[in-house]
Amino acid sequence: MVPTEAEILDNLTTAILYFDSGLILRRLNPAGEMLLEHSAQNVIGSPAELLFPGDETFIDALREAVATAHPLTEREKLLHLPGHRQTNVDCTITPWIIGEQVDGVMLELSHIDRQLRITREKRLLSQQSTARELLRGLAHEIKNPLSGLRGAAQLLERELIADDLREYTRIIVAEADRLRSLVDRMLGPNSRPRMGLGNIHEVLERARQLVNVDLPPGIELTTDYDPSIPELTFDRDMIFQAVLNIVQNAAHAVGDSGEILLRTRITRNHTIGNERHRLVAVIHIVDDGPGVPEGMLDRIFYPMVSGRPDGTGLGLAISQSLITQHGGLIECQSRPGHTQFTILLPLGNDT
Ligand SMILES: Nc1ncnc2c1ncn2[C@@H]1O[C@H](COP(=O)(O)OP(=O)(O)OP(=O)(O)O)[C@@H](O)[C@H]1O
Ligand SMILES: [Mg+2]
Structure with missing residues (x-):
């Protein structure tokens, strides 16, 4: 059966929002509801200023489209949403012209964060x-x-x-x-990983306990584990070493007092490189230390790059090699007071 236009609209992944000439939302498709995180019932009748709070230039662009009847396309736009949410979209504004008059504007918003x-x-x-x-x-x-x-x-x-x-x-x-x-x-280790089924939290706990032994009393090492993560196929010793290097760095970074957090989550349908994985374990190692030294962030995974007088600069290079051997990915975001290393590990039961 060929779908009707309405069914096609309902199944688009692009959010379609229709505003009248006073910029009041009148219609939206399910992708639009997902974007706004509200049901149609809740948001229809709301002014654009409320749906895209604090985004004056965007509201002006909508007004302009109503006033001039000119369509507008903007790529990689950072869209402000209710609840301080932000997301990157490709956006097209199309004036809705009936006879000679602009009756409203249609907005097409497609998520590009994933891409x-x-x-x-x-x-x-x-x-x-x-x-x-x-x-x-x-x-x-x-x-x-x-x-x-x-x-x-x-x-x-x-x-x-x-x-x-x-x-x-x-x-x-x-x-x-x-x-x-x-x-x-x-x-890095030249042996091939010895894969086995195991629990990621057990490995994290081993690293945590080891680092905890020589931790100054002012440093708090806390955990926030997602117990729903199933067992994954990995080489325990390798992942242990990879995590340990990062936690040790965090301990060096915070110095005498601070907080280090080990957090785990699970994410679905995640693509790493060219491979799409059904389930991926996410490990965050977060500290509130001074952050990676200025200008070093895009080099820290290279060997021999160190910001510490007694560092060899090998820890992260080794961690990275271990994680990549598992088809995973490691990355770092850092600013003063908040440094986060993210390890993505495919669960390995879908490849
Ligand atoms: N959590 C962090 N906060 C701030 N800087 C960090 C953090 N983690 C790493 N760095 C910076 O990245 C550099 C490289 O880290 P890496 O572990 O590769 O080497 P290292 O710790 O210097 O030496 P080692 O070989 O003993 O691990 C560190 O020297 C430090 O400057
Ligand atoms: Mg290190």
């Missing part, structure tokens, strides 16, 4: 994999001459009789080993 997020995450993943490729190449170039250097020093050591001279070759060997282990750590 924007997918684009951002894709960019992030591709940046992360470029960085890893670069590192792998560099590590290879370092490790080969390094083993030559080490071998030569060992041969030399056998030839040397004086013990004080041997001390020098020992230093060469020890430093070559140190460099090698640094490069290995930069590359």
